[in-house]
Amino acid sequence: MFNGDMEQKRTRAMKKVWDAIEDHGGQTLLSTGITGDDARIAKAVVESGIKLLEPNHPAVALARGHKGVTSMHDAEMIRHEISLQEMAKVTKGVRNTVGEEPFITVGVPGGFTEVIPVVLEEADFHLMSVSGADGLHTHKSNLHDLEELVKVSHKYGLTVDAYIGHPSDLHTFGLPAEMPEDVAHVARQMEDVGVDMIGLMTGMSYEGVAAGDIPNIVKERLHALVSTVKVPTLAEGGINTENVKAFRDTGVHIIVVGTALDDEVKRAAQQVAKQFIHIK
Amino acid sequence: MFNGDMEQKRTRAMKKVWDAIEDHGGQTLLSTGITGDDARIAKAVVESGIKLLEPNHPAVALARGHKGVTSMHDAEMIRHEISLQEMAKVTKGVRNTVGEEPFITVGVPGGFTEVIPVVLEEADFHLMSVSGADGLHTHKSNLHDLEELVKVSHKYGLTVDAYIGHPSDLHTFGLPAEMPEDVAHVARQMEDVGVDMIGLMTGMSYEGVAAGDIPNIVKERLHALVSTVKVPTLAEGGINTENVKAFRDTGVHIIVVGTALDDEVKRAAQQVAKQFIHIK
Numbered sequence: 001m002f003n004g005d006m007e008q009k010r011t012r013a014m015k016k017v018w019d020a021i022e023d024h025g026g027q028t029l030l031s032t033g034i035t036g037d038d039a040r041i042a043k044a045v046v047e048s049g050i051k052l053l054e055p056n057h058p059a060v061a062l063a064r065g066h067k068g069v070t071s072m073h074d075a076e077m078i079r080h081e082i083s084l085q086e087m088a089k090v091t092k093g094v095r096n097t098v099g100e101e102p103f104i105t106v107g108v109p110g111g112f113t114e115v116i117p118v119v120l121e122e123a124d125f126h127l128m129s130v131s132g133a134d135g136l137h138t139h140k141s142n143l144h145d146l147e148e149l150v151k152v153s154h155k156y157g158l159t160v161d162a163y164i165g166h167p168s169d170l171h172t173f174g175l176p177a178e179m180p181e182d183v184a185h186v187a188r189q190m191e192d193v194g195v196d197m198i199g200l201m202t203g204m205s206y207e208g209v210a211a212g213d214i215p216n217i218v219k220e221r222l223h224a225l226v227s228t229v230k231v232p233t234l235a236e237g238g239i240n241t242e243n244v245k246a247f248r249d250t251g252v253h254i255i256v257v258g259t260a261l262d263d264e265v266k267r268a269a270q271q272v273a274k275q276f277i278h279i280k
Numbered sequence: 281m282f283n284g285d286m287e288q289k290r291t292r293a294m295k296k297v298w299d300a301i302e303d304h305g306g307q308t309l310l311s312t313g314i315t316g317d318d319a320r321i322a323k324a325v326v327e328s329g330i331k332l333l334e335p336n337h338p339a340v341a342l343a344r345g346h347k348g349v350t351s352m353h354d355a356e357m358i359r360h361e362i363s364l365q366e367m368a369k370v371t372k373g374v375r376n377t378v379g380e381e382p383f384i385t386v387g388v389p390g391g392f393t394e395v396i397p398v399v400l401e402e403a404d405f406h407l408m409s410v411s412g413a414d415g416l417h418t419h420k421s422n423l424h425d426l427e428e429l430v431k432v433s434h435k436y437g438l439t440v441d442a443y444i445g446h447p448s449d450l451h452t453f454g455l456p457a458e459m460p461e462d463v464a465h466v467a468r469q470m471e472d473v474g475v476d477m478i479g480l481m482t483g484m485s486y487e488g489v490a491a492g493d494i495p496n497i498v499k500e501r502l503h504a505l506v507s508t509v510k511v512p513t514l515a516e517g518g519i520n521t522e523n524v525k526a527f528r529d530t531g532v533h534i535i536v537v538g539t540a541l542d543d544e545v546k547r548a549a550q551q552v553a554k555q556f557i558h559i560k
Contacts, residue, residue: 029556034549038318039345040542041549048550049557065319065373093345241552244559261552266324268548269315272521272541273325276309279524 009157013134014196016103017159017232020051021253028052030105030234033059033258034265037090039097041265046098052254053098054137055090056107057082059258072206072259076171080109080116084124088131095132105135105161111149112139113172120149125156135159135196139173143186146175147193159196161234164225166203173201173237180224187228197232199256200225204238206259214246222250289437293414294476296383297439297512300331301533308332310385310514313339313538314545317370319377321545326378332534333378334417335370336387337362339538352486352539356451360394364404368411375412385415385441391429392419393452400429405436415439415476419453423466426455427473434474441477441514442470444505453481453517460504467508477512479536480505484518486539494526502530 020028032054035045042053058079061069066082069075087108095104106128110118128136135158140146146162153160163174164186177186183200190198200222202214226233235247236256247255300308312334315325322333338359341349346362349355367388375384386408390398408416415438420426426442433440443454444466457466463480470478480502482494506513515527516536527535 024557025560029553031553034318034320035553038314038343039350040314040342041546042345043350044546044549045553048553050553062320063318064369065322065375065377068376070319070323070377089344095345096348097345097350241555241559244556248560255556257556261549261556262320264552265545265549266321269321269324269541269545270328272544273309273311273315273328273330275521276524276535276537276541277304277329279521280305280528 003155006155006157009129010154010159010196013103013157013159016101016134017052017197017254020103021232023051024049027248027252028254030054030254030256031258031261032056032256033262034063035261036258037063037094039093042094043097046102050102052103052105053094054105054107054256054258055087055094056137057087057109057112058107060086060090073170079112080114080118082109084108084110084120084127088127091128091131091133103134104132105137105159106133107137107139111136113141120152122152122155125152125158129156129158133158135161138162141165141172141175143175143189143193146190146195150194154194160194161197161199162190162195163199163201163234163236164190164221165201166221169201169203171205173205174199177221180220183221183224184228187225191229191231195231197234197254198225198229199234199236199254200252202235202237202239205236207238214243219246219250222247222252226251226253283435286435286437289409290434290439290476293383293437293439296381296414297332297477297534300383301512303331304329307528307532308534310334310534310536311538311541312336312536313542314343315541316538317343317374319373322374323377325541326382330382332383332385333374334385334387334536334538335367335374336417337367337389337392338387340366340370353450359392360389360396360398362389364388364390364400364407368407371408371411371413383414384412385417385439386413387417387419391416393421400432402432402435405432405438409436409438413438415441418442421445421452421455423455423469423473426470426475430474439476440474441479442475443479443481443514443516444470444501445481446483446501449481449483451485453485454479457501460500463501463504464508467505471509471511475511477514477534478505478509479514479516479534480532482515482517482519485516487518494523499526499530502527502532506531506533
């Protein structure tokens with residue numbers, strides 16, 4: 001009864017993404033971390049040109065000081081304790097302040113490769129969709145699980161962005177694929193099951209401004225992804241202002257930025273605090 | 281059965297405040313806005329020397345995009361819709377990440393001059409106390425209400441910081457007192473009912489870096505407050521790096537900084553976002 005409507009909703013969402021890519025000259029940014037979940041900061045970066053936002057449950061765990069975690073690495077260990085209802089509230093709050101135009105894709109418990117059986121009911125997809133999400137940001141590591149997730153997401157008009165990781169990654173953030181040809185193979189499978197955007201994890205997540213150059217093998221894997229699929233492609237993990245140019249050169253459509261921006265925001269807060277303390 | 285314990289708890293809390301004042305050479309900062317409620321940022325500023333934090337319900341309304349508010353002025357209109365349970369969660373999260381040392385005073389619905397009858401039960405004071413609050417940050421405008429609030433707060437070991445406003449203020453943030461002698465009179469009454477820290481509202485709240493010089497009458501009112509009471513004094517509203525020196529010169533113990541810091545954090549986020557967008 002609403003399949004056609006939801007296909008329209010998803011088509012509109014993907015148009016936002018393609019428009020953002022075009023508006024920014026062929027490559028755009030997806031902003032996560034504090035810019036994805038703090039409505040004050042989300043609004044600020046949207047005003048300066050960001051068109052794609054990504055609230056997610058580990059970043060919310062960090063933002064809320066859940067269990068006292070103070071790093072994204074630790075936040076990944078307890079992210080499943082953030083409720084889907086909380087993520088729906090976060091999404092609604094961000095949507096409320098940034099308006100309809102920005103594309104918002106949301107990481108929810110159950111949408112990543114979780115360590116306990118987090119159940120995602122149809123009602124959960126419905127809730128995320130009515131809360132203002134355009135899509136779900138996922139990190140499943142198994143094609144069958146991903147296919148199921150895509151099916152229900154699409155039913156409720158949600159796009160799905162999903163990722164490819166490396167078997168030796170510290171965090172399991174995607175379907176494993178080691179060599180460029182493996183990446184191409186997995187990417188094709190993901191596209192076949194209906195994934196709307198496919199990303200490659202660099203393996204450098206949460207290294208922020210400390211993350212170094214982009215290794216050749218990452219460039220080759222990213223190139224394999226970009227040259228294989230028709231859907232928008234993403235690169236995520238440790239991208240900063242120093243190494244972003246190398247990522248751009250691979251032709252990837254969307255650069256995901258989180259920790260590098262969080263780091264700068266924290267540094268700014270610290271600078272102002274010190275300034276106030278020292279004015280006598 | 282726990283009155284003595286709770287007096288000890290409150291004494292420890294006030295020691296944190298006096299120690300902060302001494303450590304910073306006679307005057308310290310209380311940091312609110314994003315530094316008070318976002319655990320990531322609270323931790324960052326504590327690491328750079330901030331010792332007093334203030335989460336509050338209007339700032340949380342803004343942070344969460346509640347009803348789509350995008351300014352603190354608008355957030356004040358709907359702040360009572362943020363639940364006390366939410367403020368307890370915020371407090372616990374911040375406490376979790378910053379540890380026991382920083383003094384945390386919390387604005388909760390019912391603790392300000394609310395426009396609907398927000399009921400504060402004893403259980404609410406208990407919850408805030410066990411969630412990690414050292415005190416309650418209040419903006420009552422009536423001495424009798426304040427006295428009641430102080431009594432229950434003290435029972436649960438919570439300090440109370442309360443404020444004096446001007447009758448013509450845009451937001452009602454304290455007991456009204458127009459001339460310096462009125463300020464002295466009201467401050468004495470507040471001290472008599474047991475308020476642990478007394479602040480003066482400048483009437484320039486949320487003007488951020490745009491707030492101008494400090495008018496002479498504000499200096500005189502602040503001087504009246506500082507010279508009348510023995511408890512720590514605060515100045516709040518529109519204090520920025522440009523005008524903070526003038527506030528310091530009044531001898532006030534604690535400078536409250538919120539919007540000026542929020543503005544700089546937002547600016548930093550915007551700068552980084554633009555930088556990423558423009559690197560090709």
